[in-house]
Amino acid sequence: MNTPLLAILFGAIFVNNIVLMRFLGLCPFFGVSTRLSTAIGMSSAVLFVMTFATWITWGVYHLVLVPGSVILGGILPQGLVFLRTVSFILVIASLVQLVEMFLKKFVPVLYSALGIYLPLITTNCAILGVAFLVIDNKFGFLQGTIFAIGTALGFGLVMVLFAAIRERLELAPISKSFRGYPIAFIAAALVSIAFFGFVNMFGISP
Amino acid sequence: MTPDSGNLDLTQKEIKEPLLSPKPKAESNWQIFSKGIILENPVLILMLGLCPVLATSTTVRDAAGMSAAVLFVLLMSNIVVSLLRKIIPSQVRIPVFIVIIATFVTIADYVLQAYTPDLYSVLGIFVPLIVVNCIILGRAEGFAYHNGVGRSILDGLGKAIGFALAIILMGSIREIIGKGTWFGMSVSPSWFRSNAVLFFGLPPGAFLVIGLLKACINKIFKREG
Numbered sequence: 001m002n003t004p005l006l007a008i009l010f011g012a013i014f015v016n017n018i019v020l021m022r023f024l025g026l027c028p029f030f031g032v033s034t035r036l037s038t039a040i041g042m043s044s045a046v047l048f049v050m051t052f053a054t055w056i057t058w059g060v061y062h063l064v065l066v067p068g069s070v071i072l073g074g075i076l077p078q079g080l081v082f083l084r085t086v087s088f089i090l091v092i093a094s095l096v097q098l099v100e101m102f103l104k105k106f107v108p109v110l111y112s113a114l115g116i117y118l119p120l121i122t123t124n125c126a127i128l129g130v131a132f133l134v135i136d137n138k139f140g141f142l143q144g145t146i147f148a149i150g151t152a153l154g155f156g157l158v159m160v161l162f163a164a165i166r167e168r169l170e171l172a173p174i175s176k177s178f179r180g181y182p183i184a185f186i187a188a189a190l191v192s193i194a195f196f197g198f199v200n201m202f203g204i205s206p
Numbered sequence: 207m208t209p210d211s212g213n214l215d216l217t218q219k220e221i222k223e224p225l226l227s228p229k230p231k232a233e234s235n236w237q238i239f240s241k242g243i244i245l246e247n248p249v250l251i252l253m254l255g256l257c258p259v260l261a262t263s264t265t266v267r268d269a270a271g272m273s274a275a276v277l278f279v280l281l282m283s284n285i286v287v288s289l290l291r292k293i294i295p296s297q298v299r300i301p302v303f304i305v306i307i308a309t310f311v312t313i314a315d316y317v318l319q320a321y322t323p324d325l326y327s328v329l330g331i332f333v334p335l336i337v338v339n340c341i342i343l344g345r346a347e348g349f350a351y352h353n354g355v356g357r358s359i360l361d362g363l364g365k366a367i368g369f370a371l372a373i374i375l376m377g378s379i380r381e382i383i384g385k386g387t388w389f390g391m392s393v394s395p396s397w398f399r400s401n402a403v404l405f406f407g408l409p410p411g412a413f414l415v416i417g418l419l420k421a422c423i424n425k426i427f428k429r430e431g
Contacts, residue, residue, distance in 0.1 A: 021409050023261035027340070030256075085315065085334045086308040093304065125257050125338045132331045177424035181253060185417025192410035 005146050012150030014198040018126050019158045025126030039163035043156030045117040054148035057088050057131035088131050242364030248341045249372035250423050255341040258332045259373050260412040266389045269377030271325045273370035275314045280342050282310045284362035287350040303346040311337045379415050380406045
């Protein structure tokens with residue numbers, strides 16, 4: 001794949017937005033987007049972990065699991081690709097723990113800002129989803145990094161947009177059965193329609 | 207992890223008194239099975255595991271394929287967790303659950319890839335992503351780890367049928383309005399099929415349908431939120 005880096009970045013933020021087009025990371029999207037401050041905190045934590053997780057899972061896949069890899073190629077020429085799901089989820093779970101410990105010890109300012117969001121991220125399907133998408137799209141290391149950063153920025157953009165909408169929704173007179181989740185889904189549908197405007201922009205298709 | 211972090215406190219609390227402790231006298235087998243289908247429907251009532259429900263409900267066929275994969279993984283992980291519940295040390299139970307679930311997800315992934323390549327290409331990464339579906343980990347932690355095999359099978363079946371019901375309902379609505387067909391069979395006059403509301407097959411349609419469904423359920427069950 002020789003997609004230009006700028007196209008990967010734009011596509012990941014707008015055209016194939018992780019939440020509105022790919023339906024990944026819906027739990028934090030609906031759970032944490034009620035306040036602008038929490039939305040920004042969660043998005044920063046996702047940006048941080050998604051980039052790291054993509055580097056490490058890319059490394060695990062290309063250096064250990066693929067047939068004829070650098071590390072295991074000599075012993076297991078047929079590769080260990082079937083361990084992809086197991087190894088990725090374990091790597092991501094340990095990575096989140098590691099990041100949490102590291103931040104707590106060395107960057108307490110960042111820890112106090114992102115700390116409460118980190119445990120939630122382990123089960124965030126967006127992180128694992130991006131790790132799989134990078135492999136499935138056959139991205140190189142740099143392309144994968146750009147893709148992860150773009151996806152996280154797209155997540156942050158939608159989180160911030162949506163937090164603004166939800167802060168207003170709380171004051172709106174909404175009928176009883178629509179309060180909470182239903183109106184949030186319908187608002188998400190409208191934001192998603194807006195994002196359809198980006199489809200095929202600069203020739204990037206979903 | 208350091209001892210004073212919030213996560214560990216929660217873990218220790220759960221070890222002492224599990225949040226969802228078993229109440230063998232209060233619940234009959236039928237209740238365990240039927241609870242997951244309507245009253246504690248994992249998708250429509252508890253709003254868990256939304257990602258696959260929205261992403262793979264474009265047509266009934268996709269929805270049924272996803273339901274089958276989730277049924278298999280949930281049932282098998284419940285059985286294995288329940289069988290091993292006396293051996294798994296409670297400090298490392300979550301990683302063990304994840305490995306057990308990931309094993310069955312990998313099996314489901316390869317079986318779908320081998321026998322139904324068309325379906326697999328549509329479901330894409332959502333098959334391996336079953337591993338982070340909170341319904342499955344939630345049942346392992348909340349039920350199978352504290353209950354016998356028979357009850358865990360009933361619980362897994364009930365919750366999986368509840369999930370299937372929700373996703374197939376979504377798929378039916380979206381396919382009938384969006385394409386004029388059901389499971390690929392024509393169910394509407396030809397003028398409708400040629401002017402079907404494409405919107406419902408697209409991502410915004412998924413959000414709209416689940417929003418309206420949830421509102422109807424809130425109305426029926428007199429719930430809020």
